[in-house]
Amino acid sequence: MKANYMASVAWRVGIHLFSVGVGSGLVGFGCAPAPSDASSKAVDSAFVVPWEEVEGYMKAAPSPVQVAAWLRRERVGFYREPLHDPTLAGRYSGLQGAANLGIYLTDMAYAHATGQYQVAYEYLSAVQRLASRYGLEDIFSVERLKTLDRLQDKPDSIQHLFGQYYGEVQDRLVETGQQALLRHMILGGWLESLHIVLALLGKESIDRKALSEVIFLQPHLMPLLIRLYAIDTLHSPASRQILAHLDTLNQAFKALPRALPTGPQTTVSGRTIRMVTSGGMELRPDQVKEVQKALNKLRDFLT
Amino acid sequence: MRLLYLGLFLGTLGAQSSCRQLVSSCREAYMDNFSWDGRYWRAELYNNETTTIYYTFFRGLRYRLIPCGTSSTQSRPHLRLYNADNVLLLDTRQQPNQPYWELELSSTQLLMIELYYPSGEGCIALLIGYQMQEAAASLRH
Numbered sequence: 453m454k455a456n457y458m459a460s461v462a463w464r465v466g467i468h469l470f471s472v473g474v475g476s477g478l479v480g481f482g483c484a485p486a487p488s489d490a491s492s493k494a495v496d497s498a499f500v501v502p503w504e505e506v507e508g509y510m511k512a513a514p515s516p517v518q519v520a521a522w523l524r525r526e527r528v529g530f531y532r533e534p535l536h537d538p539t540l541a542g543r544y545s546g547l548q549g550a551a552n553l554g555i556y557l558t559d560m561a562y563a564h565a566t567g568q569y570q571v572a573y574e575y576l577s578a579v580q581r582l583a584s585r586y587g588l589e590d591i592f593s594v595e596r597l598k599t600l601d602r603l604q605d606k607p608d609s610i611q612h613l614f615g616q617y618y619g620e621v622q623d624r625l626v627e628t629g630q631q632a633l634l635r636h637m638i639l640g641g642w643l644e645s646l647h648i649v650l651a652l653l654g655k656e657s658i659d660r661k662a663l664s665e666v667i668f669l670q671p672h673l674m675p676l677l678i679r680l681y682a683i684d685t686l687h688s689p690a691s692r693q694i695l696a697h698l699d700t701l702n703q704a705f706k707a708l709p710r711a712l713p714t715g716p717q718t719t720v721s722g723r724t725i726r727m728v729t730s731g732g733m734e735l736r737p738d739q740v741k742e743v744q745k746a747l748n749k750l751r752d753f754l755t
Numbered sequence: 756m757r758l759l760y761l762g763l764f765l766g767t768l769g770a771q772s773s774c775r776q777l778v779s780s781c782r783e784a785y786m787d788n789f790s791w792d793g794r795y796w797r798a799e800l801y802n803n804e805t806t807t808i809y810y811t812f813f814r815g816l817r818y819r820l821i822p823c824g825t826s827s828t829q830s831r832p833h834l835r836l837y838n839a840d841n842v843l844l845l846d847t848r849q850q851p852n853q854p855y856w857e858l859e860l861s862s863t864q865l866l867m868i869e870l871y872y873p874s875g876e877g878c879i880a881l882l883i884g885y886q887m888q889e890a891a892a893s894l895r896h
Binding site for chain 2: 504507508509511512513514515517518519521522524525526608611612614615616618619620621622623662665666669672673676712713716718720722723724725726727728729732
């Protein structure tokens with residue numbers, strides 16, 4: 453009984469925090485204030501989904517730092533043109549700013565992963581500018597930028613630090629009741645990761661299968677992201693619009709053949725689990741273009 | 756009644772605080788030289804509850820999965836790994852106890868992880884670290 457009460461209290465605290473976060477950041481997309489009458493709250497699904505569940509959907513998408521580590525491992529090349537313009541950072545605020553923070557973090561991590569330190573520094577400046585709007589300026593302080601600068605020839609150390617800073621951003625946004633901003637930051641980061649992978653598929657001749665796998669698994673990830681935005685569509689016009697774009701993107705992913713490698717065969721040796729799959733295929737150029745078309749609608753909306 | 760609610764609220768905050776400490780102590784003990792992007796999952800489990808985690812694992816990276824906590828019956832936390840089609844791939848309860856597990860994949864996959872205690876109740880958490888696999892050691896299709 454006590455356990456149930458405690459779980460219930462924790463649940464309510466989580467919901468309250470999430471609903472506060474949702475209500476706090478509508479300005480960025482030029483939306484009207486959230487309805488505050490009791491009847492609209494009573495039917496709004498944002499008030500019936502536990503925060504733990506929302507958090508679970510949020511963390512299903514890979515972080516920019518993890519994507520960067522993978523791209524570095526795949527030894528992909530650097531291409532500037534798909535990246536977002538860092539000089540636009542000053543025009544964003546609210547939820548749109550949070551989404552672009554995720555986009556710039558991903559662009560910065562990609563530039564670092566491919567050894568483009570000067571470009572990475574430009575994106576770091578954009579990140580710093582946006583971070584100051586959300587009380588995150590100390591995480592990207594001048595001292596920390598200098599530390600990153602000193603470590604340019606030590607990519608593993610930079611990877612560790614990026615991970616640390618990204619973790620601090622997440623914790624800070626949750627601790628300060630800005631979960632709605634965190635949701636948009638994660639959305640922006642995920643979207644930009646896919647945008648970069650699709651751009652690389654249009655250029656890279658090395659291991660296109662590895663890049664294609666990331667696109668082919670999206671039909672499994674999309675339902676989680678859709679749920680993340682479906683929870684408060686009555687409450688937030690921005691969520692409604694994003695949900696519509698996610699639905700369009702989901703249709704584009706669903707139109708792809710089911711081409712994930714089969715298996716896996718799982719073996720355990722000591723503490724190591726190995727999963728070996730077979731098969732899989734490459735995304736064709738026309739399929740890349742179709743997905744890009746749907747993805748760019750959401751990206752254009754956010755940027 | 757208000758005192759009861761206040762007590763329960765403070766008790767919940769206390770439990771959350773101990774869960775948070777669990778994450779940092781586990782990280783210090785087992786993360787070693789793996790990178791970590793600050794993401795963790797934690798929950799209070801009661802009555803055979805499980806908590807579900809979705810995570811995208813990339814090929815070419817080696818992952819360290821660190822389940823943290825001890826139940827009221829001193830049970831260790833375990834993991835069930837499922838693929839994106841909900842097919843059970845591994846239950847660590849069928850393996851000798853380990854403080855953490857390392858995972859290598861030959862292809863990028865979205866996995867579902869169920870975190871649970873075989874018995875008892877209490878706070879449970881999962882941290883996932885990653886590092887680049889050496890090219891020679893990586894799994895191939």
